[in-house]
Amino acid sequence: MTPTSALQDAFGDSNHLIRGKRIRFYRTRAGLTLEQLGAKVGVGPSQLSLIENGRREPKLSLLEAIARELDTTLAALLSDEAPDRRSAFEIELERAQQGVHYTALGLPEIRNVRGLTDETLESLVGLHRELLRRARAASATPEEARRANTSIRHFMREKNNYLPEIETLATDLMASVGHVSGAVTHRTVAVLAESLGFTLIFVDDLPSNTRSITDLENGRIYLPPASIPGGHGLRALAFQAMAHRVLGHNPPASYAEFLEQRLQINYFASACLMPEAATATFLQNAKADRNLAIEDLRDAFGVTHEAAAHRFTNLATKHLDLQVHFYRADAHGALLRGYENNDLPYPVDASGSLEGQVVCRYWAGRTGFKRRNRTSEFYQYTDTPEGTYWETSQIGDLGNSGAFSITCGVKFDDAKWFRGRDTHVRTVSTCPDENCCRKPSDALAERWEGSAWPSARMHAHILSPLPTGSFPGVDDTEMYEFLSAHAPEL
Template sequence: MAITPTLAPLPDDAVDTLVLGRRIRHLRTARGLTLDELGAAIGRAASQVSMIENGHREPKLSLLSQIAAALGVPVAELLREEAPSRRSALEVELERAQRGPLFASLAMPTVKVGKSLPTDALEALVRLQAEVQRLLTEKAATPEEARRANAELRATMRAQDNYFPELEEHARRLLGAVEHPGGPLSQRGTADIAAHLGFTLHYVHDLPHSTRSVTDLANRRIYLPHGLTSSSDPRSALLQAIASFVLGHAEPRDYGDFLRQRVETNYLAAALMLPEAGAAELMREAKAERRLSVEDLRDAYAVPYETAAHRFTNLATRHLDVPVHFMKVHESGTLHKAYENDGVRFPSDPLGAIEGQPVCKNWTARIVFAIPDRFSPYYQYTDTPTGTFWCTSRVQGSSEGDFSVSVGVPFQHVRWFRGRETTERAVSRCPDPTCCRQAPTELADRWADRAWPSARPHASTLAALPTGAFPGVDTTEVYEFLDRHAPQG
């Protein structure tokens, strides 16, 4: 099967000498000129022209102008980014690979890329290089690599107080374009944003199981599930699809890029549902009256509690000067995702990653699962080795089980919040194992040699992360879906 390589983009101000050289060679041979003849026309030796054509030398603009004049084309024609032919594109790809770090690390002899190299051999070498690169990337896509990428992303979010002004500006422009009056964004308003961007919406019953939505960029269609679960917000999947388009997301280069894109789409979707100006003003008024509440933000904008909690962390530090932390914890006690800039210490592994780590049983996020009242918020103070924190928490259901969603602040900032009068208090000594992970001595003595539990490990415990451009997505299924639904003719 023939392949057409896609050349990696270069910085805006860089000249791709390999493509430039191939364009010059292509035009020279098309005009029947030899190296000596072109060299004579520009006052250079044939060897110098050959160096340029092989991408080993970048000519100055004055020399480039002479070459263009000799070939009878404008300079812009030489500087076009695409290779002049498929064969040239393959040559450039192989040359670039041989000059890259992968070939250097393998200590392989280089292949002379010239006319004598058959096209089928050239294709085979380019494909072999791509496959080796893919295998190396797949090998690197381990749980360790994912945890490291997650830790780095969380550090970036902390450094910015989880506030991204460029994403807020995108939200303002989109809302302004559809003349959103402020307040909650209706489902109709969400559809208006899609229409403003030139998309039509199509609700289907056969959406690929591994996706929340599918965007057909060629025909400007967004496909969404026909049915939604009771816990789903009908705006969320559409806004995330819109966000990816607006932000110009391309296929993720690695797992870190995938995680960054996910954070950006979630952030922009929330910024559209809870516009900064109105939400920040509501929060400022609530702080002035000492009645800050995630529930009030949720109710004012008609969004799920988790969305309101996320948005609260975006705006609290920037607009209220209140440091916060956020946690989403599975009913099994493991940390699903979290954010902090207030000094709370989450459990972490040696790589600094927190996902999948067991949360102290005395923290609000764990105790809330035992509270029979699932409709009222639960508040608690927790004394920890890094200080006392107040937290509010709720439990929500999902197809993967129950999760608690919690927002907390250091003790000195609790005076601004509803629920500060709670008398619930706990002490956590974690990571000291005697806090809640180590069984009491009497209990351990009675059962240590008489018990053998069978663990229920997650399927991904030992597996590498899903590979592919979009981890976890079956691209074949997606492409078949698009084929079925694409407009005919």
Template sequence: MAADDAVVDALTLGARIRDRRQRAGMTLSGLAEAVDRAPSQISAIENGKREPRLTLLAAIARAVGTSVEDLMRTDAPNARARLEIEVERAQRGGVFTSLGLEPFRISKGTSDEVLTALLALHDEILHLHSERAATPEEARRANAVLRWEMREADNYLPAMEATAGELLDAVGHAGGPVSHQMVADIATRLGYTLHYVGDLPHSTRSVTDAKHRRIYLPTDGATARDSRSPILQALAGRVLGHAEPRSYAEFLRQRVETNYLTAAVLLPQKVTVPYLREAKQARRISMEELRDHFAVSYETAAHRFTNLATTQLDLRVHFMKVHESGTVIKAYENDRVRFPSDALGAVEGTTVCRNWTARTVFDVADRFSPWYQYTDTPSGTFWCTSRVEKAKEGEYSVSVGVPFEEVKWFRGRETTHRATSRCPDESCCRRPPEALAARWSDAAWPSVRTPTSLLAALPTGSFPGVDTTEVYEFLESHAP
């Protein structure tokens, strides 16, 4: 029985007991005495806060002159009771909790009109919450909460580490990079077969047919260097027991867990931590060398480093993925760096200072060498290593940074590149220089390329951004 159903049943049962007691002309104390229970116990049952055992329910039924079957009917005993049950159910739901409202006692003097109005207001707030769950505002809020939780955990999830270790032990991983064959063996042990196709739905990276235990992957990635990642990401949801997400926040959490488990398999803790500790002792921690040693992408190496840096290496770090437009895509910190944020505390979607490493790296002519930079900020001096990567949406930078006092452990600390950021002071980079503005403020009239995401709500549905019909048609056409 679901939790909500249990609450409704208890409320309805309590209402029917109260109705039958009152019809029998019994007081609460009288019924309590008749069944040899304390009045507080009977009150808790009538208020739906406690469910009686069958023997007690039978005794109550005899005392009020009815049957157990009558008391256990699922309909409210009358219209007034139905209203009270609905209001009580609303008070125990998420809307009241999210608004910080204290539950109130419904008395005989509370009119039907008041209860009806309360229900109408509750339903409208619930409707607005449901609509807002698909908006950029709600997505930013969910991102902010999730980033705070990951910071509290130092971006380290022991349960994921254990699961990754079990998967690797099962296929006999003894050390070194995890091969594509080993990842395929993990899929086989979990009962899945891999199928490479040329018509994968455009909105997906892979599609899993849970019924026939097939994973469909794009043919254009079959021979790619990181072709292991989409397989592991597809398996992660099944391994972790993910169900269809009921909210955008749950969708984000599942994505974080999926990416974490994927990286934890490709860079296993038992071999990655000794490698990083040796690099720290040699004072040459490097994202490029970590990437090359485990044959993963730069972004995966950077992500994995932040998982292990604090709990395993005692290093405070920050991470940024920034679009070439300057917009933050992902961010994490526990080293007191101050990311730009909006009124909701969200970092994703905001614009990074032009002087930060995540932005200056786009102006570097040599895209094949790592870019190091010190940045003096109001919250301290930070050193970063950054690299530009390409994606369908354009170029983006991936940056890992540490406070000045931790740079002694990293390769690239001798760099002479340095910048100063005064953000969020607008005079830093938000406003153009006065001389430049004086020459062009009255003459410039750019035609703005409006991003579609600015006007559109986030896609609704179980998996935001996925065309469900297209996925179903794909599975139908490929089903054995």
């Protein structure tokens, strides 16, 4: 998984196309034919044609010679923007015709793009945009979302939940503003934003389905005036917004790519809030003292318990040589997200997805709800068909959104490194055997079977369509109206 978008993967290096268009633009402006320019720079007209069509990458020395003969600069030829509106449409059409959605139709490719009128070219580009939009909408089904989530989870398991490229980016950026350890201040976040060309602006009228909005034209990042419930706070939201630029993201071409980008920006934010070197040292010292605790990591870096737990899983295998698991579940046991590289037997559906599945009622992520004192971590050993696991769980509450649990754990032999290893709480789970906790006891079934008829609560997400659009879940009209209202006066 890399920050490169799926569109770039499909269309190849778009810079070649843009560079070729810019050479053609300046050649035409200079009134030179391919033959005339080729004679001046010492290459054949066929070679120049390949370069202008984006099918060959010129050497730097040739680009310098072309710039001199066309009375322009090397920087002008290397610019990543199309030289004019017509060229922008030509590039977009050429890219679209190479995309998987068009090639799958088996239709011929229009090769003489320059022979099209402006109106025809714009019409064709509009049709391709609509084709892509409909393809996105069709793919945003619950099944597609589950497959995408499962694919990402398997990928992160192979990586031990550790992404070194993003770690390096975050480390370098935070060092550039003087931060290496401890809680990140809001001032530090603002300074980093300024170094990337952004100003942070706090507003109270963000569209309901957005956490932040970035105005790329005016270099502004709009954030809510207060932390969203259960989130990392305004610092994380700002880091996530900046991450799209730092990681080179383009608008997602699919729901799967949207989920991939979301994972990357969340990872980047965590790596900024808890820099790798300082966090690893903190955890290694705690392990040496046999006193690892998620709550200590949380307090040392001033983040939420969930952020600390997830960050722990990023670094545990790389720096502590520990295989771990992490999950978030609601009060009914439904999994919202999860990770493991220690073989914890998560419940999964036929596609391998765990989101929405119900964890065993004997796991710590559910037994922890029975405690009256929920301010501290809860520790438990659980015997499962895959062995015995030690878990630490913290219960949180989002008010109207309900309670939830954040759970981290390791296999029995690794519990010796953690605070809470001396707990006497121990349960037995035989799930996925339905006799474990999914069936009522014989006595209860005999007493009530056939005599009960509940009116089941319909969860809102069951009937909610998956978000579609350029940025899934966001109403483009609402977003653009917001930007128009807040844009500076020209």
